[in-house]
Amino acid sequence: MTTLETGSSLIAAPAPAILPSRPAASPARVALQQFSKSPSGVVGALLLIALVLCTILGPLLYPVDPLDIAGAPFTPPSADAWLGTDYLGRDVLAGLIYGGRATLTVGTVAALITIMIGVSVGSLSGYFGGVIDTTLVKITEFFQILPPLLFAMVLVTLFGQKLTTITVAIGAVSWTTAARLTRAEFMRLRNLDFIKASRAAGAGNVHLILRVILPNALPPIIISATLAIGVAILFEGGLSFLGLGDPNTMSWGLMLGQNRNYVLDAWWTVTFPGAAIFLAVLAVSLVGDGVNDAINPRLRRRT
Template sequence: MTTTGTDTTPGPRALARQRRRASAARFWRRYRAHRSGLLGLAALALAALAALCAPLLAGPDASGVTDAPGRPLEGPSARFPFGTDRFGRDLLDLVVWGARVSLLVGLLAAVLSVAIGTLIGVTAGHFRGWYATVMMRITDWFLVMPTLVLAIALATVMSRSLTTVVVAIGVTTWPTTARLVRAQTLAVETRPYIERARALGGGHGHIMSRHVLPNVMPLVLAQTTLIISSAILAEATLAFLGLGDPTVVSWGGLLQDAREAGAVSSGHWGYLVPPGVAIAAVALAFTLCGRAVEAVLNPRLGVAR
């Protein structure tokens, strides 16, 4: 028996790529229906662009105190739109440089927090028994303890660096993610294909990695975007309290410098407003994006215009 022509049926990998592209296109089409999400995404793109281009926009020596271009605590002017700090540095350049540290710390801390919460949530929902009981009691303990107090305690006993700030935020903000992921894992574990996987000899690792984790990833993605805003605010708080890395420029560090310089009592509001507005704007942008992603992944929430 002979066949004519060529077989144009795509292979498994090609089909998987097609499904991923179709899923991404469907996600973007639904995301565009959320105007607040598009506004937040545009603000984040602008902040990320400023952070990436900081050496070009502000210059490589913008944070140096030896060759400051102006006088200390100058008011806003054509030369210095935001004024100068207590060392005579251009505040606009410092705000641009601060975006690099604040965004980086927020992203890394959120990734660490979500990773810990996802690991505990998935394993506690899968194994149950005494392990789930112990993990959930630990989670409850972290939930009732003030997150900021725990982060301050960790940042105090560890060395002052960006790594310390990331760890302090990451290891104190995971309980909410763990609770949400465990609930989703319990729901996924009741589905028929999980029983079929067990009947066919699928082990714990196979079930968690190939069946449970892909089903909880949409929730993890939405939770990540929401946690980033909290992580940025926490980083700013720690830096404002003097627990950040003093050798780098961040938005929270600028607020701490303004406090030490007596900007409030002397009426130099231009020292406080730019970094404060930057923190609030980026945190709000991440929150808007997170709410939009959550609404796309959970259609029951409806379309938020």
């Protein structure tokens, strides 16, 4: 409260109000706002959400077992079978609904395995350097020169055509890109001033790797993870197309593989699963572009 002198009297004047400062937005909120400004990212996210909802809610709206015989083989799309039947008479739409669960699960889990292996190898190599770096780089180069699809085929053939084996095989042959990316980020960050300050303050190697360097190296790793999902979906489709899919679990790749010989006689048996794989990979790629726009500081400064 302040006072103003008017003639011989003093008049009390209210003190100026102090407006509360607005709290700074969290990095996650800023990234989400930037992502919402990316048209491709928003379209990809909506498409991906639609595919996931179809696999979750589809069985409630269309309760048909994808492995049951729903009609005569190669029945064209009709009111009885909306997307037709395959070479065994199984409903194609039911296969798409239930197969989407397996395909999207394989893509997500295989991508997680890819990132876990790649980040582990790349972080150790980039942080310690020296003999450890040389050894891990040689191992990475060895796996990198192996044809990934051929290596995955060997693993699936040796350990059985199960969905779990296929998922692990895809993750085991796809980690080299993530490892090289993580290694480059760790080598760039490990000699910066704030890392040296943390080390001088007594921080151990584990703390520096997991709590200091890795969070700052996450943006390109997250982008790589989103793209790895699309690669894993294509891998599963390729293995199934070559006859190495899990025959006991319906997936989009299995539908392609089992009906590949009848594409000229019954186009719907291959077209619809192929379109589903295309849309899923496209959605993941668009989401990856949106994530890149959201967390890339160079692109953010341009907007």
